Amino acid sequence: MADTKKLSIIAFSGDFDKLTAVFTLATGAAAVGYEVNVFFTFWGLDAIKKKLGRSPLGSNWLTKIFGVMMGGLHSAPTSRFNFFGIGPGIFRHLMRKNNVATLEELVEAAKLLGVNLYACEMAMHVLGLKREDFIPEVKDVLGVASFLKLSDGGQTLFI
Amino acid sequence: MATKTLDITKEHCPMTFVKTKIELAKLQQGDILEVLLSEGEPLDNLPRNAAEQGYNVLSVEHVGGTTHKVTIKK
Numbered sequence: 591m592a593d594t595k596k597l598s599i600i601a602f603s604g605d606f607d608k609l610t611a612v613f614t615l616a617t618g619a620a621a622v623g624y625e626v627n628v629f630f631t632f633w634g635l636d637a638i639k640k641k642l643g644r645s646p647l648g649s650n651w652l653t654k655i656f657g658v659m660m661g662g663l664h665s666a667p668t669s670r671f672n673f674f675g676i677g678p679g680i681f682r683h684l685m686r687k688n689n690v691a692t693l694e695e696l697v698e699a700a701k702l703l704g705v706n707l708y709a710c711e712m713a714m715h716v717l718g719l720k721r722e723d724f725i726p727e728v729k730d731v732l733g734v735a736s737f738l739k740l741s742d743g744g745q746t747l748f749i
Numbered sequence: 750m751a752t753k754t755l756d757i758t759k760e761h762c763p764m765t766f767v768k769t770k771i772e773l774a775k776l777q778q779g780d781i782l783e784v785l786l787s788e789g790e791p792l793d794n795l796p797r798n799a800a801e802q803g804y805n806v807l808s809v810e811h812v813g814g815t816t817h818k819v820t821i822k823k
Contacts, residue, residue: 618763621770622794623802691764699767 596625596744598737603749604633606666606678606693612637612749613696620703625744628700629737631710635717636660637697638707638724649718656717663697701727708732708740752781757791758816765791766798773804776823781807788815795819 597619601612612628620626630638639662641647647657668677685692691699700707709724711731721731732740755772757765769784776782786792796806796819805822812818 621766622798690761
């Protein structure tokens, strides 16, 4: 067996379409034998929240408002054609109709395939998010130095 | 030793690979997985990837139309 190949993704965006790209690459790579690390930072943290909808997660009134505005995986807007919030529903419909995995299915597949999910410590601090706000599959809370160490020797993408 | 069949002809990337990988993970050592897949990306890559991951690709047969059958031993 060849040496394990490695793909590391910095998931910065909380957009539905960009998160779909993150999880498509992550699951595809894991399925063909890559070690996959996904480092969620800023808006990307929405994808790994336990609460899938809008919830006042945060440490003070301002971050709680942000928490409601940002929401979780089910509230992710599309980067284009969002149409005031109905865009993701339209894309979910199109994906199902064309037998393409939806974002939620990709996230479940990523968990099954053992994709390593990490949360950015700094962004969590800014947004008032705690480790308990995230799904239990999140392996660790990291900073830049740890992410660089993890991704060393593989390919890295920023989405 | 069991033989299982997986049809991914209606699946798209990345689920073609994801479903195969999950199915292979469920099998016991020595079990066989027959994967029905389409020409193009799945046929070009799946047998090679399975071999790269240490599985034994026993055969790749043309079944009909654009469908092929890849037989993999765990």
